[in-house]
Amino acid sequence: MNVxxxxxxxxxxxxxxxxxxxxxxALTGDEASSPRGRITLMRGIxxxxxxxADPSVREQASMCLGCRACEPVCPADVPYGLLLExxxxxxxxxxRTPWLVRPLLALTRHDLLLRVLGRLRRHARPGPRRHxxxxxxLGCVERVLFPGVSRAAQAIDPELQPGRGPGCxxxxxxxNGRLGEGExxxxxLGGRLPGTIVTTxxxxxxxxxxxxxxxRVAELSxxxxxxxxxxxxxxxxxxxVAIQDSCHLRNxxxxxxxxRTAVGxxxxxxxxxxxxxxxxxxxxxxxxxxxxxxxxxxxKIQEIARAKVDLVVTVNPGCQRQLRTAVRKAGLRxxxxxxxxxIGGALGTPSR
Amino acid sequence: MTARxxxxxxxxxxxxxxxxVGARWVRTDAATRRAYARDAxxxxxxxxxxxxxxxxxxxxxxxxKIAAAHGVPVVPRGAGTNLCAATxxxxxxIILSATRMDRLLEVNAAEQLAVAQPGVTTTxxxxxxxxxxxxxxxxxxxxxxSTIGGNVATCAGGLRGLKxxxxxxxxLGTEAVxxxxxxxxxxxxxxKDVAGYDLTRLLVGSEGTLAVLTEITVALVxxxxxSGYGVxxxxxxADAGRAVAAIVEAGLVPATLEFLDATCIDAVESHAGLGLxxxxxxxxxxxxxxxxxxxxxxxxxxxxxxxDTGARTVTTAPDVATAEDLLAxxxxxxxxxxxxxxxxxLEDVSVPRPRMAEAVARIGDIARATGVRVGVFGHAGDGNxxxxxxxxxxxxxxxxxxxxxFEQIFQLALDxxxxxxxxxxxxxxxxxxxxxxxxxxxxxxxxxxKTAFDPAGILNPGKLGS
Numbered sequence: 029m030n031v032x033x034x035x036x037x038x039x040x041x042x043x044x045x046x047x048x049x050x051x052x053x054a055l056t057g058d059e060a061s062s063p064r065g066r067i068t069l070m071r072g073i074x075x076x077x078x079x080x081a082d083p084s085v086r087e088q089a090s091m092c093l094g095c096r097a098c099e100p101v102c103p104a105d106v107p108y109g110l111l112l113e114x115x116x117x118x119x120x121x122x123x124r125t126p127w128l129v130r131p132l133l134a135l136t137r138h139d140l141l142l143r144v145l146g147r148l149r150r151h152a153r154p155g156p157r158r159h160x161x162x163x164x165x166l167g168c169v170e171r172v173l174f175p176g177v178s179r180a181a182q183a184i185d186p187e188l189q190p191g192r193g194p195g196c197x198x199x200x201x202x203x204n205g206r207l208g209e210g211e212x213x214x215x216x217l218g219g220r221l222p223g224t225i226v227t228t229x230x231x232x233x234x235x236x237x238x239x240x241x242x243x244r245v246a247e248l249s250x251x252x253x254x255x256x257x258x259x260x261x262x263x264x265x266x267x268x269v270a271i272q273d274s275c276h277l278r279n280x281x282x283x284x285x286x287x288r289t290a291v292g293x294x295x296x297x298x299x300x301x302x303x304x305x306x307x308x309x310x311x312x313x314x315x316x317x318x319x320x321x322x323x324x325x326x327x328k329i330q331e332i333a334r335a336k337v338d339l340v341v342t343v344n345p346g347c348q349r350q351l352r353t354a355v356r357k358a359g360l361r362x363x364x365x366x367x368x369x370x371i372g373g374a375l376g377t378p379s380r
Numbered sequence: 381m382t383a384r385x386x387x388x389x390x391x392x393x394x395x396x397x398x399x400x401v402g403a404r405w406v407r408t409d410a411a412t413r414r415a416y417a418r419d420a421x422x423x424x425x426x427x428x429x430x431x432x433x434x435x436x437x438x439x440x441x442x443x444x445k446i447a448a449a450h451g452v453p454v455v456p457r458g459a460g461t462n463l464c465a466a467t468x469x470x471x472x473x474i475i476l477s478a479t480r481m482d483r484l485l486e487v488n489a490a491e492q493l494a495v496a497q498p499g500v501t502t503t504x505x506x507x508x509x510x511x512x513x514x515x516x517x518x519x520x521x522x523x524x525x526s527t528i529g530g531n532v533a534t535c536a537g538g539l540r541g542l543k544x545x546x547x548x549x550x551x552l553g554t555e556a557v558x559x560x561x562x563x564x565x566x567x568x569x570x571x572k573d574v575a576g577y578d579l580t581r582l583l584v585g586s587e588g589t590l591a592v593l594t595e596i597t598v599a600l601v602x603x604x605x606x607s608g609y610g611v612x613x614x615x616x617x618a619d620a621g622r623a624v625a626a627i628v629e630a631g632l633v634p635a636t637l638e639f640l641d642a643t644c645i646d647a648v649e650s651h652a653g654l655g656l657x658x659x660x661x662x663x664x665x666x667x668x669x670x671x672x673x674x675x676x677x678x679x680x681x682x683x684x685x686x687x688d689t690g691a692r693t694v695t696t697a698p699d700v701a702t703a704e705d706l707l708a709x710x711x712x713x714x715x716x717x718x719x720x721x722x723x724x725x726l727e728d729v730s731v732p733r734p735r736m737a738e739a740v741a742r743i744g745d746i747a748r749a750t751g752v753r754v755g756v757f758g759h760a761g762d763g764n765x766x767x768x769x770x771x772x773x774x775x776x777x778x779x780x781x782x783x784x785x786f787e788q789i790f791q792l793a794l795d796x797x798x799x800x801x802x803x804x805x806x807x808x809x810x811x812x813x814x815x816x817x818x819x820x821x822x823x824x825x826x827x828x829x830k831t832a833f834d835p836a837g838i839l840n841p842g843k844l845g846s
Contacts, residue, residue: 038722038773042420044461044525048501057433057479057499058412059460065415072414084409103715 029074031118032111037074039106040067046098046108051306051324052091060088063098063108070111073118080119089119090126091320093313094203095275095306100282109280110238113207120205129204129312136168136196137213143194146171152178155189161223162246164188165236168196170229170345177228177345180372181248185257191221199235203311214239226251228368230274230344231311234281247277248368249286249343258293259371267338269295269370272328272351273304274344290371291341300331309350325354333360340364387451389429389473397432397474400442405433405480416457416475417468420522421809422725423779424465428455428475435480437555437563437594444592445561447474448836455840456588458498458530461522463726464807466534466587470842476592478529484508485595492600493552493569498529498593502536505598514600517544520803521714529593535585537803539710542761543635543668546803548584550598556583556591559834569597582829587805588840590833604669608679609636609703610696612686613660617641619690620662621737624760626685627666628733632678636667637761638710641740644717644755651716654709660692664760665710667703713757714768720753721770725782729793730802733763742792743767750785752778764802765793790816806844814844 046063047053053062060069066088072078078085089112096109120126125133135142151171152164166178182188197217202210218225218240226246227233233247252258269291277283284304291297308314308324332340332355340355340362342348352364389408397406413427429452434440447454453473460467469475482499489512496505502523506516519538520526526536532554537546553567567573567580583591614620620639627634640648640663649656656663664686668678679696686694697703718724731739740756743765747754758765767789771778790800790813800806800813815823830845831837837846 035722039718041422041718041724042418044420044459044522047459047525048503057477057482058415059431059477060411060415062415068415068418069411078410078414082410084411085414088411088415103712104718 029076029080029118031080032070032074032114034074036107036111037067037070039104040064041104042068043103045101045103049097049101051093051095051097051308052320055320055323061091066092067106067108067111070115073115081124086119086124089115091317093275093306093308093310093324095310096279097275097304097306099279109276113202116203116205117207125205126312126316128315132312132315133201133204133206136200137209142168142172142196146175149175150179151175152182152190154192157192159189161221161225162188162251163191163221163223163225165197165217165221165225165227165229165232166190166195167227167229167232167345168200171195173349174345174366177366177368180366180368181226181228183372184252184368185255188226191217191225193220197232197236198239199231200311202235210235211239218244224251228343228345228366230277230283231346233283234276237281242281247281247283247286247343249290250283252371253286253289258290261293266294266296268298268336269339269341270298270300270332270335270337271303272300272307272340272342272347274342274347275306275310277343278304287341287343287367290367294370295339298335298337300328300335302328302331307347307350309344309346311346314346314350321350322354325350329354329358329360332362333358337362339370341367341370343367389450389452393446393450393452394430396446397430397443400446401432401434401439405435407431416460419457419460419462419465419467421463421465421468421807422723422773424468424470424808426468426470426472428469429472431475431477433477433480437557440476440592440594441557441561441563443474443476444557444559444838447838448559448561451836452838453841454592454838456529456533456592458527458533459501459522459525461526462530462534462805462807463728464534464801464805464809466805466807466840466843468808470808473838478527481594487512487514489514491569492602493597494600495595495597496528497595498527498532500528502526502528502531509600510603513603515603516550516598516600518547518550528596528598532584532593532596533586533588534805535803537759537764539638539759540635541759541764541803542637543633544601548581550600551580551584551596552599553597554580554583554593555595556593558591559836559839563594564591567597571599585805587807587844589830589844589846590839592839604671606672606675607635607667607669607703608675608696609665609667609706610679610683610694611706611709612664612666612691612694613657614662614664614689614691616661617740618737620664620760621734622689623664623686623691624736625734626689627682630681630685632668632681634666634668634678634682634761636665637759638665639663639757639760640710640713641744641756643753644713644757647716647720647755648709648713651719652708652712654705656709657693663709665706710757713755717755717768717770721772723771723773723779723782725769725771725786727767727769727786727789728764728801728804729767729789729798730762730764731793731796731798733761735796735798736760736763736765739765739792739796739798743789746785746788746792750781750788752781752785754785762802763798808843811843
């Protein structure tokens with residue numbers, strides 16, 4: 029088979045240091061659902077020892093959250109996220125694409141409906157055509173589900189030009205078995221939005237950085253810290269805030285400190301022990317594998333309840349949706365907001 | 381060495397296993413069998429027929445009885461981080477995974493002991509001990525992943541060997557399932573107990589060939605209040621060896637005495653950029669733990685010993701952060717070496733401490749002759765060396781050269797009065813070398829012992845005692 033980047037695959041020395049970092053291994057205690065086990069499967073696929081289409085093999089490609097928590101702990105720097113994309117690209121090709129994913133991928137690609145819905149939801153108004161940047165990426169999911177996020181981001185930095193036209197960077201496609209298409213969409217977005225692309229979605233930041241180069245992309249917290257746009261620290265009562273990292277932002281790009289710098293200016297940070305662990309949203313995972321997704325998020329919701337926080341801050345629309353749903357189901361009186369809404373609100377702009 | 385066990389895993393046997401532990405925990409699918417074909421040992425690969433995850437001692441006993449009745453191998457496995465292919469099912473059969481038996485049953489500050497199921501990770505055990513001010517000293521490199529069951533089965537070592545000993549020094553008692561399915565309890569909670577043969581000690585390092593461990597009682601010690609570290613560079617490993625001798629002669633038993641050779645220093649510096657002295661022939665990391673004044677005095681003695689033996693530079697870490705930087709150099713040695721090639725073979729020999737520098741020099745000679753890139757690092761305090769070869773996994777000539785190199789290194793260790801493995805174990809990887817280390821009478825006794833524990837010969841067959 030010619031599925032995987034041979035150099036990337038050869039880097040793994042099977043030491044197993046990734047096992048304690050893996051959420052699905054924590055659920056099962058099963059080597060096959062650990063990063064090392066999955067790499068052993070990839071090697072088996074590559075040398076023909078196991079069939080790519082075997083249901084038990086495909087199950088492991090599907091069960092992986094793709095959170096990349098295994099990457100920072102890997103002594104050999106195995107690019108696991110890339111290998112997983114290559115695996116799904118081969119395993120989910122054509123008719124094997126999970127049926128729930130298809131309409132979503134189609135919707136984000138043919139985006140007229142998204143744009144209409146987004147406008148109806150009143151996300152930040154796009155700027156003029158052919159603006160040199162910096163641009164605020166409106167995204168695909170976020171512009172419809174959480175239109176207040178782009179408005180808040182623009183309130184924080186009015187120089188940010190919300191990008192015109194289609195907003196999807198292709199991350200969803202790359203993670204769901206359409207690697208080439210996802211990369212092409214990322215490049216197209218990069219062509220339409222020259223200069224720095226600022227995004228309020230950790231997943232999009234990591235994908236765009238992989239396609240366009242790290243220097244073209246800034247996640248919102250990085251941007252406001254770099255540009256000195258932090259609100260002035262306020263006296264008086266500060267809300268207690270827990271942070272949910274974005275997996276790809278933290279594990280792929282190493283961005284975590286700037287989120288805390290930004291939140292810390294307006295709130296008291298209560299670090300959850302699992303702040304850096306996947307919430308189970310994981311792109312389409314929460315749709316495709318509802319039960320596993322719920323099992324992954326359950327201990328986090330208990331932590332949030334114990335922490336007695338007022339707010340949970342997210343930096344990715346998927347996490348925002350996942351935690352908002354889970355918190356509501358658990359009957360907690362905790363608001364789940366995006367970083368932009370917290371900071372934008374602290375600057376004096378209504379957060380909703 | 382022995383014939384394969386006769387039995388095969390058939391549908392009827394799988395049904396019996398499912399009745400014993402629940403259908404969910406007995407798997408024969410392609411992904412499962414492939415994932416469990418390997419542990420952390422490079423170049424060893426064999427698929428089991430079935431993977432079983434029991435939750436209780438009774439389930440383990442039931443699985444072993446079924447296997448004995450069918451004459452099918454049982455390979456106990458913790459996290460699969462061993463480096464001697466001890467958990468590769470070379471004759472197929474059952475992989476018996478301990479990951480569901482992961483409860484820490486007791487941490488007792490008054491008796492200074494802990495009782496754990498075999499699947500508890502070493503780090504979890506150590507962390508639980510730390511909450512009551514106690515230390516579980518063995519700290520193998522894979523401790524965040526490895527299980528206490530696997531540590532006991534391989535008698536895992538670590539960085540604290542000289543001062544604190546290794547796993548065998550801490551195991552007070554076990555519960556284990558014999559190859560017949562009988563459950564035995566060896567040792568217990570007592571410091572003094574000489575009722576009967578010391579079967580506990582026999583099970584430590586038995587690599588799953590005598591019994592399946594189902595519960596382990598370990599001794600804990602008071603956690604030292606402070607630790608201190610320093611680093612010295614030498615022109616040659618021979619100089620570093622003299623420094624180690626001077627430290628020991630001064631009456632010290634330091635907690636940390638680790639060395640890197642020039643190849644390792646270079647690899648670590650290229651990888652991590654810690655500001656190491658690339659011109660040096662050897663790096664010696666030293667440290668001690670205990671009461672504040674005692675640690676200060678020990679560090680001062682070690683600094684003097686290094687200076688007196690011709691160190692290029694000697695520094696001590698003024699604070700924890702600097703100490704962490706020093707330790708990082710040692711901890712990232714293996715990954716730094718692994719960057720140099722697609723195949724990394726981490727080996728493990730031990731020699732008497734006074735012969736250590738000579739051993740490293742002669743390993744260098746061997747590597748030059750075979751043309752294989754070998755870095756050596758290890759535990760200077762206890763003479764345990766980790767010569768590590770890097771090569772291109774796709775090049776059969778290079779892989780053969782690596783094997784050839786290690787054959788000469790093992791012989792060298794034996795010639796110097798050392799051993800073929802200090803802390804990794806024999807497994808399949810070192811089995812053919814065992815007759816050079818142990819005499820025929822002892823090997824014959826090991827086979828008779830194996831038969832007494834496991835008359836059907838089903839427990840991890842083709843390894844120790846076979």
